Structures are given as structure tokens and as C-alpha cells.
Amino acid sequence: MDKILIVDDEVEVAEFLSNFLRRKGMKTFPATTVKEAIDIFLRERPNLVFLDIGMQTPDDGFIILEKIREVASEEEVKVVMLTAREDKASMMKAKKLGAQDYLVKPIDLMTFDKLVLQYLKELHS
Incomplete structure (x- = not known):
């Protein structure tokens, strides 16, 4: 199960x-x-992660993304940044660290649902 x-x-x-x-x-x-x-x-090994960037500190999401990429490839785990940040530098950094997508909040639920299904399908093909 995903x-x-x-x-x-x-x-x-x-x-x-x-x-x-x-x-x-x-x-x-x-x-x-x-x-x-x-x-x-580390405990559950999810195959899809939606990740905010600015949490307790401004770059927490990037720290988490780096940890994920230390133990899982882009083929094993898809990571989508879901954040209020719209700046190009954050988008480029997320891509460089191994995020597959970058969504700016607020997100439409239909778009969110479609993306979840798209990435799960990619993981199984």
C-alpha cells in the first residue's frame, strides 16, 4: 500500500x-x-511526501528534503514542495535538492488529488 x-x-x-x-x-x-x-x-518509508519549506525555521523543509535524499532516490520517493513561498530561488533550490514539483499555497483540492494520483502512478510504472 502506498x-x-x-x-x-x-x-x-x-x-x-x-x-x-x-x-x-x-x-x-x-x-x-x-x-x-x-x-x-525513516519508520514508515512513505513513497510520496508533500513538504512545506518554512516551518519552525525558514529552511526546515529543505533540511527534511536533504535527509530524505540521503536515504531514498527520486525513483523510490516523490517529493512535492507545498509552500507559501513563490520566489524563484526557493523553487530552484527545491529542484536541485531533488523535489519533483513545487506547489504554492493555497492549493486547490482537485489539483492536489490529481497530483497525488499522478505521482503514485509514476511510482508504479
């Missing part, structure tokens, strides 16, 4: 997106801190 990690320091966002996917029958794990995200990632 596992999806949703990391956002806003508890409501992490829980909302997690519950949205759970209702569709997916196994999800919300996380709101760097430590929690890394612990869940």
Missing part, C-alpha cells in the same frame, strides 16, 4: 490534507515538526 507523508507546521493543513487522502483509502501520516517528519519517514 504511504503518503504530509509535512506542514500548520497542524490544520497537515491534518486536513491527510484526512482528505485517508477518505480516499490512502495511508497518510501528518507531521508538523522536522523531527517528527524525519522519524515518520
